[in-house]
Structures are given as C-alpha cells and as structure tokens.
Amino acid sequence: DIQMTQSPSTLSASVGDRVTITCRASQSISYWLAWYQEKPGKAPTLLIYDTFTLQGGVPSRFSGSGSGTDYTLTISRLQPDDFATYYCQQYDTSPFTFGPGTKVDVK
Amino acid sequence: QVQLVESGGGLVNPGGSLRLSCAASGFTFSSYHMSWLRRTPGKGLEWISSISGSGSDITYADSVKGRFSISRDNTNNSLYLQMNSLRSEDTALYYCARSFSETYPYWGQGTVVTVSS
Numbered sequence: 001d002i003q004m005t006q007s008p009s010t011l012s013a014s015v016g017d018r019v020t021i022t023c024r025a026s027q028s029i030s031y032w033l034a035w036y037q038e039k040p041g042k043a044p045t046l047l048i049y050d051t052f053t054l055q056g057g058v059p060s061r062f063s064g065s066g067s068g069t070d071y072t073l074t075i076s077r078l079q080p081d082d083f084a085t086y087y088c089q090q091y092d093t094s095p096f097t098f099g100p101g102t103k104v105d106v107k
Numbered sequence: 108q109v110q111l112v113e114s115g116g117g118l119v120n121p122g123g124s125l126r127l128s129c130a131a132s133g134f135t136f137s138s139y140h141m142s143w144l145r146r147t148p149g150k151g152l153e154w155i156s157s158i159s160g161s162g163s164d165i166t167y168a169d170s171v172k173g174r175f176s177i178s179r180d181n182t183n184n185s186l187y188l189q190m191n192s193l194r195s196e197d198t199a200l201y202y203c204a205r206s207f208s209e210t211y212p213y214w215g216q217g218t219v220v221t222v223s224s
Contacts, residue, residue: 034210043202043214044152055212087152091209095168098152 002026002090004099012107019075021102023088028068032092035064035073038085038101047086048073078104109133109213111203116218123193123222129186129203129215137161137181140206143188145199146217153199156188157206171197193222 003026013019023033031051036044046055048064051071061076075082083106088099115127127143142157156167156177165177176189186203198221204211 032209036211043216044211045214046210046212049208049210089152089210094166094209096154096209098154100151 001095002029002093002097004088004090004097006086006088006099006102008102009100010103010105012105013078014107015078015080017078017107019078019082019104021073021086021088021104023066023071023073023099025069025071025090025092029090029092031067032090033064033066033071034089034091035062036087036089037082038087044087075104109205111205111213111215113201113203113215113218116201116220118221118223119193120224121193121195121222124189124191125193125220127188127190127201127203127218127220129188131184131186131203131205134205136179136184141179141186142204142206142211143175143177143186143201144204144211144214145197145201145220147196147199149196155201157209158186190220193220195222198222 005024007022033051035048038044047058052064063074065072085101085103087101110132112130119125137160143155145153158165158177162179174192178187200217202217203215205213
C-alpha cells in the first residue's frame with residue numbers, strides 16, 4: 001500500500017496568514033492527489049483533485065501543487081472558515097489511502 | 108442537491124454481522140460509482156470498497172475482503188454494505204460517498220459501528 005504522510009500535524013495560524021501543508025507519498029503517485037477539508041462533526045469535503053484542480057465552489061485562495069511524491073496545499077490568506085483539519089488522499093493505486101491529517105488552529 | 112444518508116450502524120459482538128444502508132437522492136444514482144469509507148481511531152480515514160454504477164465492477168480493501176460485501180439497488184437509489192465476521196478493529200464511523208475517479212466529492216454524515224462484547 002502507498003503510505004501518505006503529512007506535515008505538520010498541527011499548524012497554528014492567524015486570519016490573513018499564508019498557510020502551507022505538505023503531503024508525501026511513499027512512491028510516485030503521478031499527480032493523482034486530492035485534498036479534503038474536515039470540520040468537527042461533519043464529513044470531509046473535497047477541495048482539490050488531480051493535484052491542482054479546484055472542486056466547484058471552492059474559494060480561489062486554496063491551491064495545490066506538487067509532483068512525484070511531494071505535494072502541497074496552500075491557503076493564500078487564511079479566513080475564519082478555514083480553521084479545520086486537512087487530509088490528502090492518493091488515488092494512483094488501490095487501496096486509495098489518506099494522510100493522517102493536518103489540523104489548522106487559531107494562533 | 109446531493110444527499111447521502113447512512114443507517115444501520117450499532118453495537119455488535121465480535122464475529123457478528125451488520126448491514127449498512129445508504130439512501131441517495133438528488134442525482135441519477137445509477138450513473139455513479141459509489142464507495143464506502145470509514146474513520147477509525149487507529150488508522151484514520153480508510154477506503155473500504157467501491158462499486159460501479161451498474162454494480163458489475165467491485166473492489167475491496169484487503170482489510171475487509173472476504174468479510175464485507177458491497178451492493179446497490181438502482182431502483183431504490185440505495186447502497187449497502189454487508190459486514191460479516193466483525194472484529195474490534197472494524198469499530199468506526201462508516202461513510203458512504205459518491206465517487207469521482209476515486210475521489211469523493213460527496214459524503215454522508217456517517218453511521219457508527221461498534222464491535223465489542
């Protein structure tokens with residue numbers, strides 16, 4: 001199975017900050033990477049797929065990049081609604097595995 | 108709008124069985140792949156199984172292969188997960204999700220399964 005790691009596990013930030021979360025796969029996943037946002041008591045929501053493509057309705061302050069084994073989610077200017085946990089997921093090879101999550105909390 | 112509502116979770120003894128259901132609405136159910144995923148305390152988010160729109164293509168994670176069975180009823184817009192030989196490590200919040208190229212744009216709110224004596 002492809003193992004997914006994320007860093008940091010927790011990130012403390014303020015409204016307006018630029019936030020970067022990193023996801024690393026144990027082998028190349030050829031851009032087949034998605035990012036999800038999850039808030040307490042709610043199901044995850046898809047933010048980005050195919051490394052770069054924003055899901056419909058997702059604000060443009062979210063962006064994704066990367067290649068090979070290393071991928072990044074960037075929030076250009078953090079908004080109050082963005083305090084949440086973020087997960088990456090690879091879908092290059094079954095089983096389709098998730099990272100452990102990065103919690104973005106208030107600094 | 109897309110709605111997915113899971114049901115059927117509960118407390119079950121190790122070795123027991125449970126059948127989860129997912130009622131779908133707001134889209135043409137038979138046109139979409141559907142999946143089951145779960146969140147466990149130990150392993151986090153885990154994909155379990157997927158089924159094609161027609162039901163002809165089915166895949167399972169190794170952790171549940173041979174014990175769990177996914178199915179769908181396109182007439183009644185429903186997805187199912189039959190879980191047999193349940194183990195303590197199957198304790199989780201189970202989600203159904205509409206798939207898109209093995210990503211999951213739409214999720215239900217989940218149903219809790221607890222395997223314990």
